[in-house]
Amino acid sequence: MRLRTDKAAHEKLAARPERVVILDPDALTQLDHVATQSSLALEIGCGKGGFIKELAPHFPKTHFFAFEKFETILVKALLKYDQSPSPNITYVSGDATHLAACFKPLSIEDIYLNFSDPWPKARHEKRRLTYPTQLTHYHQLLKADGTLHLKTDNRSFFYYSLIALQANGFAITDFTTDLSHSDWFNVPTEFEARYTPTTPIHALKARKQV
């Protein structure tokens, strides 16, 4: 079901500067100064925010930045946040293709990509969040032992990402082709909760190679 556009979404996000950063692509600035902790992690494409809201309290010494490019969707994440606030989350309204300008190199411990849009058509490959240009940004931002975590219901996107990661400075340290029947620590996302019963979830962890 398509989400109806919230015409007041921008104002709702702008009214929460303590929790939401609205990216201005023409005036990108570093975001690390808003973090409450020195250890930093990113979720790219947080959607309605269920994952980050559940994960962040497990890691109180890490500050999480959750990027989402659609304001209407990010408002949903903010509503969810308000039900059980956690001081170590900042929501970033904007396109994560700009993230290299938002953090210092070697400053991020973990990056989470959950059910990223697979963009299956070859002519849309550059839009994939694991396209080599994006992977170069992640590589630049991650600390020497930093980890990228990916999960998806799309098998083709999974193997595309697995190969692209290895070709762009990452080593796959673990993977599963059936996350729900694995012993991995897992915080389900909204998208995952909808699809898990019928579709095996593929997941991997990739460590930055230096």
Ligand SMILES: C[S@@+](CC[C@H](N)C(=O)[O-])C[C@H]1O[C@@H](n2cnc3c(N)ncnc32)[C@H](O)[C@@H]1O
């Ligand atoms: C299929 S949804 C998954 C949402 C959530 N991760 C989940 O698993 O429930 C993908 C989300 O990524 C967001 N997204 C895709 N590309 C993005 C980008 N370049 N920057 C920020 N958000 C992005 C989309 O707007 C969408 O909300």
